[in-house]
Amino acid sequence: VQLLESGGGLVRPGGSLRLSCAASGFTFSTYGMSWVRQTPEKGLEWVSAISGSADTTYYADSVKGRFTISRDNSNNILYLHMNSLRAEDTAIYYCVQSGYCSPTTWYPAWFDPWGQGTLVTVSS
Amino acid sequence: EVVLTQSPATLSLSPGERATLSCRASQSITFYLAWYQQKPGQAPRLLMYDASNRAPGIPARFSGSWSGTDFTLTISSLEPEDFAVYYCQERSNWPRGTFGGGTKVEIK
Numbered sequence: 001v002q003l004l005e006s007g008g009g010l011v012r013p014g015g016s017l018r019l020s021c022a023a024s025g026f027t028f029s030t031y032g033m034s035w036v037r038q039t040p041e042k043g044l045e046w047v048s049a050i051s052g053s054a055d056t057t058y059y060a061d062s063v064k065g066r067f068t069i070s071r072d073n074s075n076n077i078l079y080l081h082m083n084s085l086r087a088e089d090t091a092i093y094y095c096v097q098s099g100y101c102s103p104t105t106w107y108p109a110w111f112d113p114w115g116q117g118t119l120v121t122v123s124s
Numbered sequence: 125e126v127v128l129t130q131s132p133a134t135l136s137l138s139p140g141e142r143a144t145l146s147c148r149a150s151q152s153i154t155f156y157l158a159w160y161q162q163k164p165g166q167a168p169r170l171l172m173y174d175a176s177n178r179a180p181g182i183p184a185r186f187s188g189s190w191s192g193t194d195f196t197l198t199i200s201s202l203e204p205e206d207f208a209v210y211y212c213q214e215r216s217n218w219p220r221g222t223f224g225g226g227t228k229v230e231i232k
Contacts, residue, residue, distance in 0.1 A: 032219060043226055044168065044211055049219035058219055094167055098219055108218045110158045112179065114167035 001025040001113050003095045008118030015085050021078040021095030021115055029073040032106050034098040035080045037091035048080065052101030085122045092117040126150055126214050128224035136232040143199040145227045147212035155190055156215055159197045163208045172197060207231050
Protein backbone atom coordinates (compact mmCIF):
# COMPACT_ATOMS: atom_id res chain seq x y z
CA VAL A 1 0.00 0.00 0.00
CA GLN A 2 1.28 3.41 -0.92
CA LEU A 3 -0.29 6.81 -0.41
CA LEU A 4 1.38 9.84 -1.97
CA GLU A 5 0.10 13.32 -1.21
CA SER A 6 0.72 16.40 -3.30
CA GLY A 7 -0.62 19.90 -3.79
CA GLY A 8 0.56 21.60 -0.64
CA GLY A 9 2.19 25.00 -0.67
CA LEU A 10 1.97 28.61 0.42
CA VAL A 11 -1.39 30.32 0.07
CA ARG A 12 -2.74 33.62 1.32
CA PRO A 13 -5.56 33.82 3.87
CA GLY A 14 -8.88 33.48 2.10
CA GLY A 15 -7.29 31.52 -0.72
CA SER A 16 -7.91 28.02 -2.01
CA LEU A 17 -5.86 24.89 -2.50
CA ARG A 18 -6.52 21.35 -3.67
CA LEU A 19 -4.63 18.45 -2.14
CA SER A 20 -4.34 15.12 -3.93
CA CYS A 21 -3.44 11.67 -2.67
CA ALA A 22 -2.46 9.02 -5.19
CA ALA A 23 -3.17 5.53 -3.88
CA SER A 24 -1.71 2.23 -5.01
CA GLY A 25 -1.29 -1.33 -3.81
CA PHE A 26 -4.91 -1.93 -2.84
CA THR A 27 -8.40 -1.80 -4.32
CA PHE A 28 -8.97 1.89 -3.73
CA SER A 29 -12.72 1.92 -4.24
CA THR A 30 -13.27 -0.57 -1.42
CA TYR A 31 -11.68 1.54 1.29
CA GLY A 32 -12.81 4.61 3.11
CA MET A 33 -10.22 7.37 3.26
CA SER A 34 -9.49 10.25 5.58
CA TRP A 35 -7.43 13.40 5.82
CA VAL A 36 -5.65 14.06 9.12
CA ARG A 37 -3.57 17.18 9.76
CA GLN A 38 -0.81 17.95 12.22
CA THR A 39 0.54 21.14 13.74
CA PRO A 40 3.05 21.66 16.53
CA GLU A 41 0.43 23.63 18.47
CA LYS A 42 -2.65 21.41 18.13
CA GLY A 43 -1.07 18.05 17.36
CA LEU A 44 -2.97 15.54 15.25
CA GLU A 45 -6.47 16.51 14.13
CA TRP A 46 -8.85 14.44 12.01
CA VAL A 47 -10.19 16.63 9.20
CA SER A 48 -12.48 14.66 6.91
CA ALA A 49 -13.47 11.17 5.73
CA ILE A 50 -15.15 9.66 2.70
CA SER A 51 -16.59 6.22 2.06
CA GLY A 52 -15.32 3.94 -0.69
CA SER A 53 -18.15 4.77 -3.05
CA ALA A 54 -18.07 8.47 -2.10
CA ASP A 55 -21.71 8.41 -1.02
CA THR A 56 -20.88 9.42 2.55
CA THR A 57 -18.62 12.21 3.77
CA TYR A 58 -17.73 13.60 7.18
CA TYR A 59 -16.03 16.81 8.29
CA ALA A 60 -14.55 18.25 11.44
CA ASP A 61 -16.44 21.30 12.67
CA SER A 62 -13.33 23.39 12.14
CA VAL A 63 -13.44 22.87 8.36
CA LYS A 64 -17.12 22.24 7.65
CA GLY A 65 -18.40 24.49 4.89
CA ARG A 66 -14.87 25.36 3.74
CA PHE A 67 -13.31 22.00 2.83
CA THR A 68 -14.67 19.32 0.48
CA ILE A 69 -13.41 15.76 0.32
CA SER A 70 -13.84 13.79 -2.89
CA ARG A 71 -12.34 10.87 -4.74
CA ASP A 72 -11.77 9.56 -8.25
CA ASN A 73 -12.02 5.80 -8.04
CA SER A 74 -11.16 5.39 -11.71
CA ASN A 75 -7.74 6.90 -11.13
CA ASN A 76 -7.27 5.99 -7.45
CA ILE A 77 -6.99 9.56 -6.23
CA LEU A 78 -8.31 11.19 -3.07
CA TYR A 79 -8.80 14.95 -2.96
CA LEU A 80 -9.25 17.68 -0.40
CA HIS A 81 -10.55 20.95 -1.78
CA MET A 82 -9.79 23.74 0.69
CA ASN A 83 -11.45 27.15 0.42
CA SER A 84 -11.46 30.26 2.62
CA LEU A 85 -8.17 29.17 4.12
CA ARG A 86 -7.11 30.59 7.46
CA ALA A 87 -3.80 30.81 9.25
CA GLU A 88 -4.96 28.06 11.60
CA ASP A 89 -5.26 25.68 8.64
CA THR A 90 -1.46 25.72 8.37
CA ALA A 91 -0.42 22.11 8.90
CA ILE A 92 0.97 18.95 7.41
CA TYR A 93 -1.94 17.12 5.78
CA TYR A 94 -1.87 13.32 5.73
CA CYS A 95 -3.94 10.99 3.60
CA VAL A 96 -4.93 7.87 5.55
CA GLN A 97 -6.68 4.62 4.74
CA SER A 98 -9.78 4.34 6.91
CA GLY A 99 -11.57 1.02 6.80
CA TYR A 100 -12.91 -1.50 4.34
CA CYS A 101 -16.18 -0.79 2.53
CA SER A 102 -18.43 -3.59 1.38
CA PRO A 103 -21.38 -2.74 -0.89
CA THR A 104 -23.50 -2.12 2.21
CA THR A 105 -21.17 -1.42 5.13
CA TRP A 106 -18.17 0.80 5.96
CA TYR A 107 -16.28 -1.13 8.60
CA PRO A 108 -14.55 0.82 11.37
CA ALA A 109 -10.80 0.61 11.36
CA TRP A 110 -7.80 2.41 12.69
CA PHE A 111 -5.84 4.95 10.64
CA ASP A 112 -3.41 2.77 8.74
CA PRO A 113 -1.43 3.31 6.64
CA TRP A 114 -0.58 7.01 6.30
CA GLY A 115 0.93 8.93 3.42
CA GLN A 116 4.08 10.96 3.91
CA GLY A 117 2.14 14.22 4.19
CA THR A 118 2.06 17.53 2.35
CA LEU A 119 2.64 20.91 4.00
CA VAL A 120 0.07 23.66 3.66
CA THR A 121 1.10 27.14 4.82
CA VAL A 122 -1.50 29.90 5.02
CA SER A 123 0.21 33.24 5.37
CA SER A 124 0.20 36.70 3.86
CA GLU B 125 -16.65 14.45 22.75
CA VAL B 126 -13.97 12.21 24.18
CA VAL B 127 -10.78 13.91 25.33
CA LEU B 128 -7.57 11.89 25.56
CA THR B 129 -4.91 13.04 28.01
CA GLN B 130 -1.44 11.60 27.62
CA SER B 131 1.23 11.64 30.29
CA PRO B 132 3.97 12.40 30.77
CA ALA B 133 4.61 14.88 27.98
CA THR B 134 8.24 13.81 27.88
CA LEU B 135 9.91 10.65 29.14
CA SER B 136 13.71 10.69 29.41
CA LEU B 137 15.12 7.19 29.52
CA SER B 138 18.19 5.23 28.52
CA PRO B 139 18.33 2.35 26.03
CA GLY B 140 17.42 -0.88 27.76
CA GLU B 141 15.10 0.78 30.25
CA ARG B 142 11.37 0.19 30.49
CA ALA B 143 9.00 2.87 29.22
CA THR B 144 5.47 3.28 30.51
CA LEU B 145 3.20 5.73 28.69
CA SER B 146 -0.28 6.67 29.82
CA CYS B 147 -3.41 7.75 27.98
CA ARG B 148 -6.57 8.61 29.91
CA ALA B 149 -9.96 8.96 28.23
CA SER B 150 -12.52 11.45 29.56
CA GLN B 151 -15.25 8.82 29.28
CA SER B 152 -15.60 5.14 28.59
CA ILE B 153 -14.38 4.00 25.18
CA THR B 154 -14.18 0.32 26.17
CA PHE B 155 -11.00 -0.99 24.51
CA TYR B 156 -11.23 1.08 21.32
CA LEU B 157 -7.89 2.79 21.54
CA ALA B 158 -4.84 2.75 19.29
CA TRP B 159 -1.26 3.86 19.71
CA TYR B 160 0.87 5.41 16.97
CA GLN B 161 4.60 6.00 16.80
CA GLN B 162 6.00 9.01 14.98
CA LYS B 163 9.66 9.61 14.24
CA PRO B 164 11.03 12.98 13.09
CA GLY B 165 10.11 13.77 9.51
CA GLN B 166 7.86 10.74 9.21
CA ALA B 167 4.14 10.10 9.31
CA PRO B 168 2.63 8.36 12.32
CA ARG B 169 2.64 4.57 12.18
CA LEU B 170 0.05 2.30 13.78
CA LEU B 171 1.66 0.48 16.69
CA MET B 172 -1.15 -1.02 18.75
CA TYR B 173 -4.88 -1.33 18.17
CA ASP B 174 -7.88 -2.26 20.29
CA ALA B 175 -5.77 -1.37 23.32
CA SER B 176 -3.62 -4.49 23.42
CA ASN B 177 -3.06 -5.85 19.93
CA ARG B 178 0.21 -5.25 18.13
CA ALA B 179 -0.01 -4.13 14.51
CA PRO B 180 1.75 -6.37 11.98
CA GLY B 181 5.51 -6.15 12.20
CA ILE B 182 5.59 -4.50 15.63
CA PRO B 183 8.11 -6.15 17.99
CA ALA B 184 6.97 -8.01 21.07
CA ARG B 185 8.68 -5.51 23.38
CA PHE B 186 5.66 -3.28 22.78
CA SER B 187 2.56 -4.10 24.77
CA GLY B 188 -0.68 -2.37 25.63
CA SER B 189 -3.17 -2.68 28.45
CA TRP B 190 -6.21 -0.92 29.79
CA SER B 191 -8.36 -0.60 32.87
CA GLY B 192 -11.53 1.43 32.74
CA THR B 193 -10.57 4.66 31.02
CA ASP B 194 -6.83 4.32 31.62
CA PHE B 195 -4.66 2.93 28.87
CA THR B 196 -0.97 2.06 29.03
CA LEU B 197 1.66 1.48 26.38
CA THR B 198 4.72 -0.32 27.67
CA ILE B 199 8.04 -0.75 25.94
CA SER B 200 9.81 -3.46 27.92
CA SER B 201 13.37 -2.57 26.93
CA LEU B 202 14.02 0.51 24.84
CA GLU B 203 15.91 0.08 21.61
CA PRO B 204 17.57 3.08 19.92
CA GLU B 205 14.86 3.11 17.24
CA ASP B 206 12.09 3.43 19.85
CA PHE B 207 12.93 7.02 20.74
CA ALA B 208 10.05 8.85 19.14
CA VAL B 209 6.72 10.51 19.88
CA TYR B 210 3.77 8.28 20.74
CA TYR B 211 0.12 9.23 20.29
CA CYS B 212 -3.04 7.52 21.42
CA GLN B 213 -6.28 7.74 19.43
CA GLU B 214 -9.89 6.74 20.00
CA ARG B 215 -12.71 6.22 17.52
CA SER B 216 -15.93 6.28 19.54
CA ASN B 217 -17.38 8.63 16.93
CA TRP B 218 -15.94 6.83 13.94
CA PRO B 219 -14.95 7.66 11.22
CA ARG B 220 -13.87 10.66 13.24
CA GLY B 221 -10.86 10.17 15.43
CA THR B 222 -9.55 12.00 18.45
CA PHE B 223 -5.88 12.01 19.33
CA GLY B 224 -4.03 12.60 22.54
CA GLY B 225 -1.36 15.26 22.80
CA GLY B 226 1.54 12.83 22.57
CA THR B 227 4.41 11.61 24.72
CA LYS B 228 7.95 12.14 23.57
CA VAL B 229 10.34 9.38 24.57
CA GLU B 230 13.81 10.88 24.49
CA ILE B 231 17.26 9.59 25.22
CA LYS B 232 18.45 10.48 28.69
